Amino acid sequence: MTAAHKGCLECGKPWNERKPGREFCCSSCRLAFNNRRMKRGAEMYDLFRAMRRERDQAKLLGIWAEMCRLELRWQQEDQEQRPGRRSYMPPRKALTNLRETGRLPIGDVVAKSYRAGR
Numbered sequence: 001m002t003a004a005h006k007g008c009l010e011c012g013k014p015w016n017e018r019k020p021g022r023e024f025c026c027s028s029c030r031l032a033f034n035n036r037r038m039k040r041g042a043e044m045y046d047l048f049r050a051m052r053r054e055r056d057q058a059k060l061l062g063i064w065a066e067m068c069r070l071e072l073r074w075q076q077e078d079q080e081q082r083p084g085r086r087s088y089m090p091p092r093k094a095l096t097n098l099r100e101t102g103r104l105p106i107g108d109v110v111a112k113s114y115r116a117g118r
């Protein structure tokens with residue numbers, strides 16, 4: 001688990017006490033943080049979709065293991081380049097953000113037609 005970092009999540013610059021709750025010191029740090037998340041998300045997108053939609057083929061190819069290996073590389077990169085600072089949103093914030101945009105469906109995660117086919 002990554003401890004809460006006191007300062008800019010991207011560059012690590014410590015905060016001045018008057019700005020509690022901020023995550024980034026400037027817009028270029030916020031952009032760099034979010035661009036890395038977008039790039040990594042794009043790398044994971046097809047693998048995750050394949051896991052969900054073409055399960056047999058994904059299993060055969062060891063997609064889950066590759067996803068875990070990719071995440072481990074990101075973790076290692078983070079530890080080398082930005083020690084002590086997470087490069088992802090904490091779980092509760094990630095869910096809250098998705099819910100607030102209305103993009104997170106509510107209900108079963110497994111479609112009924114898919115479940116019926118089992």
Ligand SMILES: [Zn+2]
Pocket residue numbers: 008009010011012013024025026029
């Ligand atoms: Zn910064």
